[in-house]
Amino acid sequence: MRSSRLTLALDGALAALPERGDILILRPRGPEEIVPLPNARLRVVQGFRPEHDALAARGYRCFASAAEEEALPPPVAALVCLPRSKAEARALLYHAARRVVPGGPVWVDGQKTDGIDSVLRDLRGHVTLTETVSKAHGKLFGFAAAADALPAVWQASERQVEGGFVTLPGVFSADGPDAASVMLAAALPDKLNGEVVDLGAGWGYLSRAGLSRNGVRKLHLVEAEAAALASARVNVTDPRAMFHWADATTFRLPRGVDHVLCNPPFHQSREADPGLGLAFLRASARLLAPHGTLWLVANRHLPYDRPLSELFRDCAEIGSDTRFRLTRASRPHRP
Known part of the structure; x- marks a missing residue:
């Protein structure tokens, strides 16, 4: 599902992938979802242990939390794999917008059952969105990273x-x-x-x-x-x-x-x-x-x-x- 939308995006429907630099992937549900992206350049944040281990076994650099990944230089792009929790989705988007180098692409992908349409509407009030790829009962779209792009109330907090x-x-x-x-x-x-x-x-x-x-x-x-x-x-x-x-x-x-x-x-x-x-x-x-x-x-x-x-x-x-x-x-x- 996600991989088919990513393939279309990389063919030019969304912002071009930067030629150099690491790409941050937040909360993918398995290796098959991010296959179209270059393995060696990916930093994968996945806190659910079975999926974390499955990704690590395929050779991806994996981190249990976004805070753990922040020890590295900022990535040049990010993909947010939408979770079902709206609060968590907003926290991931806020993190990606601040973490990626200013102006770098932040992609957002999710199924309709994940609430992708609701997230799309929320983001329209804060950022300019790129063209949307719709396929396999889901959507993928993007926006340019900026530290002040999204409301501070979206950030993850106890x-x-x-x-x-x-x-x-x-x-x-x-x-x-x-x-x-x-x-x-x-x-x-x-x-x-x-x-x-x-x-x-x-x-x-x-x-x-x-x-x-x-x-x-x-x-x-x-x-x-x-x-x-x-x-x-x-x-x-x-x-x-x-x-x-x-x-x-x-x-x-x-x-x-x-x-x-x-x-x-x-x-x-x-x-x-x-x-x-x-x-x-x-x-x-x-x-x-x-x-x-x-x-x-x-x-x-x-x-x-x-x-x-x-x-x-x-x-x-x-x-x-x-x-x-x-x-x-x-x-x-x-x-």
């Missing part, structure tokens, strides 16, 4: 939410604790003796609740999204916390832990993907010691009963409401 937590644009549940995590936090027992993993920790709401229980020696926050983990480092300051930027479905520790807290995602895109949640369940069983316990919250409609019974010897529903169900699963089976 937001304080309920409970004194901070979040960043684009992270899951950026407006405050999600209802499922609140439900699980309230259901945790008074004691969580031993070592704990918060699998898919987000910005740290469940981890802080876990650390408030008696008996916790150590708690591992495992989160694939770098921006969410950066917020978690601010929100969870307990010295027993350990932070891991990692794909939760493949994360491993040297030995089994006593408890796993889990509010697994079930969307890869706009469509539900129960397979993603199942991968979290399998990872939970793998991480636990033979006596360990999984504390799980999930949407009621998700088909987790049978997989849980196959992964654990003991499973029990410990609470529910009209949307979510709480499960305690213990004593994982070993292959």
Whole structure:
């Protein structure tokens, strides 16, 4: 999709690509999206660990955050791969407009389902846009970089939410604790003796609740999204916390832990993907010691009963409401 629009753009529909200098790519969803661009000149910022690793494996220079990339000289051009979060999209556009050398092209690309038309309308009030390439249910257009091109309120900044937590644009549940995590936090027992993993920790709401229980020696926050983990480092300051930027479905520790807290995602895109949640369940069983316990919250409609019974010897529903169900699963089976 994106690659087909890029090919048309490079054939002359948009501003010509500068002959020298690095090109900044913000938040591509995979190597196939940026194939038409010259690999050796690209700096790719992708904070989602599985996609970051896939890009690095293809030889791209990858950075977990825009701040990490800023140690290098300014790029001569940028491509913003539009995310679904409007706040994150604006933050990426603001960064690109200030980061690229003045007058250099900033391209913006996204699907209609990403809100590309809304972003296009927003930008028209601030910059002069180049010709638009429309193809494959999406659009690509550009504008000239300038430090003062876009409103300062678009820049990425921490937001304080309920409970004194901070979040960043684009992270899951950026407006405050999600209802499922609140439900699980309230259901945790008074004691969580031993070592704990918060699998898919987000910005740290469940981890802080876990650390408030008696008996916790150590708690591992495992989160694939770098921006969410950066917020978690601010929100969870307990010295027993350990932070891991990692794909939760493949994360491993040297030995089994006593408890796993889990509010697994079930969307890869706009469509539900129960397979993603199942991968979290399998990872939970793998991480636990033979006596360990999984504390799980999930949407009621998700088909987790049978997989849980196959992964654990003991499973029990410990609470529910009209949307979510709480499960305690213990004593994982070993292959």
